[in-house]
Amino acid sequence: MSRPEHQAPPEFFYNEAEARKYTQNSRMIDIQVQMSERAIELLALPDDEPRFLLDLGCGSGLSGSVLEDQGHVWVGVDISTAMLDVAVEREVEGDLLLGDLGQGLPFRAGAFDGAVSISALQWLCNADKTSHNPTKRLYKFFSSLYACLSRTARAVFQFYPENNDQMELVTAQAMKAGFFGGVVVDYPNSTKAKKFFLVLMTGGAAPLPKALGEETDHKGVSYTGKREQMKKMRGKPLKKSRDWILEKKERRRRQGRSTRIDTKYTGRKRSGRF
Numbered sequence: 683m684s685r686p687e688h689q690a691p692p693e694f695f696y697n698e699a700e701a702r703k704y705t706q707n708s709r710m711i712d713i714q715v716q717m718s719e720r721a722i723e724l725l726a727l728p729d730d731e732p733r734f735l736l737d738l739g740c741g742s743g744l745s746g747s748v749l750e751d752q753g754h755v756w757v758g759v760d761i762s763t764a765m766l767d768v769a770v771e772r773e774v775e776g777d778l779l780l781g782d783l784g785q786g787l788p789f790r791a792g793a794f795d796g797a798v799s800i801s802a803l804q805w806l807c808n809a810d811k812t813s814h815n816p817t818k819r820l821y822k823f824f825s826s827l828y829a830c831l832s833r834t835a836r837a838v839f840q841f842y843p844e845n846n847d848q849m850e851l852v853t854a855q856a857m858k859a860g861f862f863g864g865v866v867v868d869y870p871n872s873t874k875a876k877k878f879f880l881v882l883m884t885g886g887a888a889p890l891p892k893a894l895g896e897e898t899d900h901k902g903v904s905y906t907g908k909r910e911q912m913k914k915m916r917g918k919p920l921k922k923s924r925d926w927i928l929e930k931k932e933r934r935r936r937q938g939r940s941t942r943i944d945t946k947y948t949g950r951k952r953s954g955r956f
């Protein structure tokens with residue numbers, strides 16, 4: 683089957699029907715969430731400090747929800763109104779902006795502590811209009827991203843490069859814009875689990891993080907298991923637990939958003955009967 687970015691421009695490909703999958707297809711949701719968790723891990727943020735982050739090509743806010751579950755405040759940018767509508771419907775906490783990454787980001791210099799992007803970057807390698815020049819669009823995007831990040835920030839992109847030339851094009855434009863870094867390939871020996879993460883740094887050259895599953899063949903190590911272990915280690919409440927819900931409600935109140943009061947029923951499992 684041909685790649686999505688060869689079928690239609692993103693603002694048309696991600697229509698209402700496609701956007702719906704991001705709330706209904708549990709397999710797809712799981713994959714996006716797992717990749718978001720790995721991208722956040724690669725951001726290497728200091729523990730237990732809320733950060734102000736960007737989600738580039740945020741879509742329905744699945745990656746944004748992972749950011750907020752980890753206590754961060756985020757702003758999402760996407761070109762598809764249908765995807766952003768789903769994000770609004772899902773009541774994500776991030777602020778959402780409709781925009782084309784290829785035209786550059788409109789944010790204040792140094793405003794963000796980091797950025798993630800899940801399954802969006804390959805779209806910028808495509809020329810959807812005669813006026814589109816992927817090299818120029820990538821450069822415009824990366825230079826505006828570099829400008830709005832702090833000088834100790836990282837930006838992590840999970841993406842699906844079509845071939846080596848595309849990977850080189852993307853990396854070259856990022857470096858030209860001022861970033862350091864490169865591509866981390868998780869599970870390089872597994873066709874199914876192999877994932878590409880472009881890890882960009884603003885604060886000078888530093889060793890790239892270690893890829894997962896390099897020495898051994900991938901035997902189904904799940905990011906989720908690892909995440910839960912890490913959360914337990916940091917003493918954070920597990921997702922959907924009472925403590926997790928109380929923390930999330932407290933965050934919403936701090937942001938001045940309408941939130942139901944806490945009661946003894948908050949977070950209690952339903953019996954299944956109504």
Ligand SMILES: C[S@@+](CC[C@H](N)C(=O)[O-])C[C@H]1O[C@@H](n2cnc3c(N)ncnc32)[C@H](O)[C@@H]1O
Binds near residue numbers: 761784800
């Ligand atoms: C596969 S979806 C992933 C959405 C989200 N990151 C997630 O993990 O669920 C790719 C997203 O990239 C967005 N996108 C593609 N090209 C874009 C562009 N030029 N500017 C902004 N968003 C773009 C699409 O609209 C779509 O929502």
